[in-house]
Amino acid sequence: MIPTRKNLLYSLYIQFRENLPLIGLIAAISTIFLGKVVFFHLWHDVPIAQLTRDITAIGGIPAYAGFLSQIGLFCWAAAAMLCFFSAIVIENHRIHQQIRQFLFASMFLTLVLGLDDAFLLHETVLPALGIPERVTYASYGGLLLFYLFRFHRLILKMGYPLIAISLVFFGLSYTLDFVLDIAYLSAPIPLLASGRLSYLLEDGAKFTGIISWLVYCFQIGKYSIRASAAKSNIGLHHYSSDISTQQATHKVHIPQDR
Numbered sequence: 001m002i003p004t005r006k007n008l009l010y011s012l013y014i015q016f017r018e019n020l021p022l023i024g025l026i027a028a029i030s031t032i033f034l035g036k037v038v039f040f041h042l043w044h045d046v047p048i049a050q051l052t053r054d055i056t057a058i059g060g061i062p063a064y065a066g067f068l069s070q071i072g073l074f075c076w077a078a079a080a081m082l083c084f085f086s087a088i089v090i091e092n093h094r095i096h097q098q099i100r101q102f103l104f105a106s107m108f109l110t111l112v113l114g115l116d117d118a119f120l121l122h123e124t125v126l127p128a129l130g131i132p133e134r135v136t137y138a139s140y141g142g143l144l145l146f147y148l149f150r151f152h153r154l155i156l157k158m159g160y161p162l163i164a165i166s167l168v169f170f171g172l173s174y175t176l177d178f179v180l181d182i183a184y185l186s187a188p189i190p191l192l193a194s195g196r197l198s199y200l201l202e203d204g205a206k207f208t209g210i211i212s213w214l215v216y217c218f219q220i221g222k223y224s225i226r227a228s229a230a231k232s233n234i235g236l237h238h239y240s241s242d243i244s245t246q247q248a249t250h251k252v253h254i255p256q257d258r
Contacts, residue, residue, distance in 0.1 A: 072210045076114030079217040083107035086221030090228040102151045162216035169209035176202040
C-alpha cells in the first residue's frame, strides 16, 4: 500500500521528533568547531581557508604526502570509536561497570594520543605554551601507567599480548626519536645521515604500535560484548578471553514475539 502524503508527512514529523536530541547534538558539535574557526580567524588573523581546507591543498603538496601518518590517524579514530561503541552496547548493569570504565578509559587514552599525533602537540603546540616536550612525554607515561595499574586485572584476564606489542613499539618509537636525532648529526652511514633510515625506523615503529593498539581495542570490545551477553548475571571476575567457552556454557535467551 502506497502511503498518502498526509501519512508520509506525519511519519516524517514523528521520526524528526524522536531524533531531535541527536539532531541537537549534531548542531551543537558543528557549532562548536565552526565557532573555533571563526575565533581563530577573528582573534588570531588566521585565514579561514587554512582552517577548513585539506592540508595537501593548502601546502600544494602531492596527495600521497603524509600517507602513513594519515592512515595512522584513521586507525586512532577507529580504535577510539570501537571502545566507545563497545562501552555503550554493554548492558548498563552494576556487574558491568568496571568493564565499561575500562572501555571508556581506553577511549580517552586513545583520543589523547591520537590528538597529539594529529596536531603535533608535544612538538609544536605545547612547547609554544612553555611546556617542554619531555614533560609532555612524562605526562603521557604517567597516564599510561595509571591506566595499566587501574585495570591490570582486566588486562590480564582479557589477553595482553597485543597491548604489550603496542607498548613495545611505542616505546621503541619514543627511544628512536631521541637516539637517532643524536646519531643523525654525526653518523658516518650515508643512509642514516640522510634521515631516510631514521624516519623509516621511528615512524614505522609508531605505525606498528598504532595498528597493534587498534587490533587490541577491537579485541577487548569484542570480548566485552560477548561476555556481557553470555554472562549477563555473572560477576566481573569471571570475564575471560575464552569467550567461545563462555558462550557455549551460558546461552543467551532471546524471547520470541508471539
